[in-house]
Amino acid sequence: MFVKFVVLFLLLWGSIASQLNDIGFTYNGFGGVNMGLDGLAQITDNGLLLLVNTTKQQMGHAFYPHPLHFMSSSTGSVFSFSTTFVFAMFTQFTSIGGTAMAFVMAPSKKFPGASPAGYIGLFNITTVGNSSNHVIAVEMDTIKSPEFNDIDGNHVGIDINDLKSAQSAPASYFSDQENRYVNLTLFSGQAMQLWVEYSGPQKQLNVTLASIDVPKPTIPLLSLNIDLSPIVVDPMFVGFSSATHTFDVHNYVLGWSFKMNGKAKELTLSQLPKLPRFGPKKKSKMFSVGVPVIVVTLLLVFIFIIQFIVKTKKKFAEVLEDWESEYRPHRFKYRDLYIATKGFKNNELLGTGGFGRVYRGVLPRSKAEVAVKRVSYNSTQGEREFVAEIVSIGKLRNRNIVPLLGYCRRKGELFLVYDFMPNGSLDKFLFDQTTIGKMLNWNQRFRIIKSVAAALLYLHEEWEKIVVHRDVKSSNVLIDKEFNGRLGDFGLARLYDHGTVPQTTHVMGTLGYLAPELCRNGKANPSVDVFAFGIFLLEVACGRRPIEPQASKECVLLVDWVLSSWGKGMILDTVDRKLGMNYEVEEIELVLKLGLLCSHSIPNARPYMRQVVRYLEGEVPLSDITLLGLSTTTNDKTLVSLGSTVTRSSSVVAESVLSGGR
Known part of the structure; x- marks a missing residue:
């Protein structure tokens, strides 16, 4: 002890x-x-x-x-x-x-x-x-x-x-x-x-x-x-x-x-006490030297301010034409967007696409975070039509769509203002190696797929007009803070009344997602979005871009590769390897097969988005009978798909049209 x-x-x-x-x-x-x-x-x-x-x-x-x-x-x-x-x-x-x-x-x-x-x-x-x-x-x-x-x-x-x-x-x-x-x-x-x-x-x-x-x-x-x-x-x-x-x-x-x-x-130098002033107080030279210097300085400052005001007004000058008066509530001031994006500095750049550059911004008055897309646009008549459609699309309200808040028009440029999505676009999670730590699992991907499908259904059938997005792809699907998918970027969208036929003949969109019929007639209709959505489905499930120039000849086009694998009974070999085995086989097979069906080269063989949503929600099964038209065993009909020629049987294609109507 x-x-x-x-x-x-x-x-x-x-x-x-x-x-x-x-x-x-x-x-x-x-x-x-x-x-x-x-x-x-x-x-x-x-x-x-x-x-x-x-x-x-x-x-x-x-x-x-x-x-x-x-x-x-x-x-x-x-x-x-x-x-x-x-x-x-x-x-x-x-x-x-x-x-x-x-x-x-x-x-x-x-x-x-x-x-x-x-x-x-x-x-x-x-x-x-x-x-x-x-x-x-x-x-x-x-x-x-x-x-x-x-x-x-x-x-x-x-x-x-x-x-x-x-x-x-x-x-x-x-x-x-x-x-x-x-x-x-x-x-x-x-x-x-x-x-x-x-x-x-x-x-x-x-x-x-x-x-x-x-x-x-x-x-x-x-x-x-x-x-x-x-x-x-x-x-x-x-x-x-x-x-x-x-x-x-x-x-x-x-x-x-x-x-x-x-x-x-x-020692924390900023917290140290202040020393008293040492030595005699300096004599002021205010009246002998200071006053003339101050007068000259104030005069120079006054001239500088006048020049600055004139230059600033010229820099931020905007032309508001009569036809824009009805759209005034949806128009942003260029000055506000310039301040929000810090002068469109590269530090605020979110991404660059074929149709413009997108910047992050914070609006000076509301402090709301926005994404600003800067697009060059030179045709006066086309610009007027474009603004009219942009303002109309700005009225869209759906939880699966990135809200388009408005526009700004200045010196041959258009600025489209959207809600800011903090997690960026889906393609970064699929293809960017720097985001591998944030890879999306299958449940998240499937939820995003269903969100985009619901967004297209709303655009095609549920709003007061028919909206054709014309640029459905993974880079235009934004991820919000809860990792839900939202369809965005309506810079190429066109809309028309239900029961009418679209008249546009401009071929616009992204290579790899363009429906074959656009190359023939240039007319955009909902079936064009369905085709791009089919490519999008394959992209999300396979973790591969629509076109891979470095791949082998039979694998350059994503749709051809998946189609060939399906014909061999090996469709699961196309699943994104980053997922491992962590996915539901039935769900991923559904997505792959539905992607092939939606990207069919014959417009009438593609389902409507309402039917697509029913497939994804499990309300209607997608049987192999429905997919027989995709068989590669016959060769008496030419099928153009994403710029490639694949021979198909006209008799079999006829059988592929969905039963049950549209």
């Missing part, structure tokens, strides 16, 4: 000793700090530690109130320690100097009989140089004392029991940027920072000085190889001592940090 008690006591004592040995403190200013003060030393109202003031031939001391143990009881050597402080010294009598201060380690906070001036309030004529002093000091001295072999009246020195420095150097620091030493004037009244670091194992004492506005230099000003064990007695006090020689002297410490057995914590 006694042995256990002893062991427990030793462990507890070791823990306490370790904590004592690792003591540290940091003062970013001295407001409310308990310091041992005597002489002229005081703490000012704003937290400055003032060591001496204007009184001649006086001194002041300021010490940490508690003694510190520097010696290891087991080895008898001095611990490593580190300290840093910010100080400022000022004297009006710069020609003769007149002040000195020092960081001090001593057995006592009191120095009876010590003299001011050159003795820095530490020694007198009889005690200076005695080995019994056990005093270690780093002096910042502006007095050249021949009796102490001072090198000049502006130096830093390491003092051991004496004021004849063991090592000293002119006040300066090594500039790492300029690769040279930069001189400093100690009594300038400018704040400076000093570091004192002792390595117990290496028995080396380093002193580094720098202006407060530069980082700590890599090369110290002083480096002394010394074993402090014979000088140090336990315990010791640490603090500052200062003395005056002439009138009008001020020595301050702004902040102080100390650490035993470690690196002193860096």
